[in-house]
Amino acid sequence: MSGVDPQRLLNKVSPFEEGPLGCRPWLGALSKGRAIIHDPEVGQPVQASRALWEHLWGPIPRGLFVMHLCDHGYCLAPGGSHLVLGSQTTNLLHASLAARTAIGRGVGGGRGGMSRLPLTEEEREAEAIAIREKHLRKIERMPVQHALF
Template sequence: MVESTLMAPIPHGIVYKEWMVGKAKDPLSRTVTCPESGCWLFIGGLNAYGYGVMRHNGQRNVMVHRVMYERFKGPIPDGIFVCHTCDVRNCVNPDHLFLGTPAENSRDAVNKQRTAAGTDNPSSKLSEDQVIEIYVSPLPSRELAEIYGVRSTVIQKIKADQIWQRVTAKSGKTAFRRNRGGQPKY
C-alpha cells in the first residue's frame, strides 16, 4: 500500500492514477484544515488570484468555493458572488462563505480595508497631509484644485467626506464648507 502525507492511504489493488482520478472529483480530498482560523484550505490548483479551481461537471477552472457553497448550502443565483468572511481566497469552508451582490462584495472589501485606498493607491496624487489641508481650508474648490493639481470635483468630494474618509476621520478636524451663497457654513 502506497501512503501519502496529505491524503488517506491508497486502497490495495487500485492503480494510483485511477485512485487520483476518483479523488480529484471531490474537493474535500484536496483540503487541509487550519486549526487557528478554521479555514479549509484547498491545496489543488489555484488561479492567478489565489482562488481554488478544478474541473467540475465537465467544466474547467470552476471556482472550488462556489462548488462547496452549492454542495453544503444550496444553489447560487445568477450574478451573485460567493464571498469569504475569513478573506482567505483558497478557503472552502462553507461556514466561512456567504452570498453577496458585486456591490456588497466591494463594500465588504472597503470595510475590511482590503482595497488600495489613499496613498496606497498608486494613482493617488495627494498625500494624507494635503488631504487634511484641503479638508480644513476655507479656500474655494477651484483655487484648491489649481494649488494641488487635481480637479475641483476631487476637492468637493474630500470636503463632502465622499473620498479619503479614513484620513479625514483620523484628523479629528471639521471640514470647512461654504453654503450656496459662498458664505462659510459652520
C-alpha cells in the same frame, strides 16, 4: 449546479483548521490566490468555493457571489463565518473594509494601522502555497481516513 465530483472536491479541503480564524485551506490548484478545480461540464477550472457552496447548499442565485469573510481565497471552511453569499456591491464593500482595494487601504496601508499591510497577489499566492504544503505534510502522517463534513 457544478459538474465537479463532490468526493474529489472534498478530498482537496484540508481537514485541519489554520490560523486564528479557523480557515480550512484548499490543497488543490490555485489561481491568483483563489482555489480552483476543473469542472468537466464547462471544460475549464471554476472557483472551488462556488462548487463547494453548490454541493452543500444548492444553486447560487443569479447575481450573487460566494464571499470569503475570512479574506482568504484559498479557504473552503463551510459555514457562515467563512463563506457567505452576497451581491457584487456587498463584496466590494467588504473588500474596501478589509483593505483589499485601493480605496480601502487609505493612508498608511489600511485597517487603521492595526494590522499588516494587505498582501500583494504574489505574497498571497506564496502564503497559500506554504499553508497548503504544511497541511499536506500533516495529512501524509494521518493513520486513518477522516470525514471532512
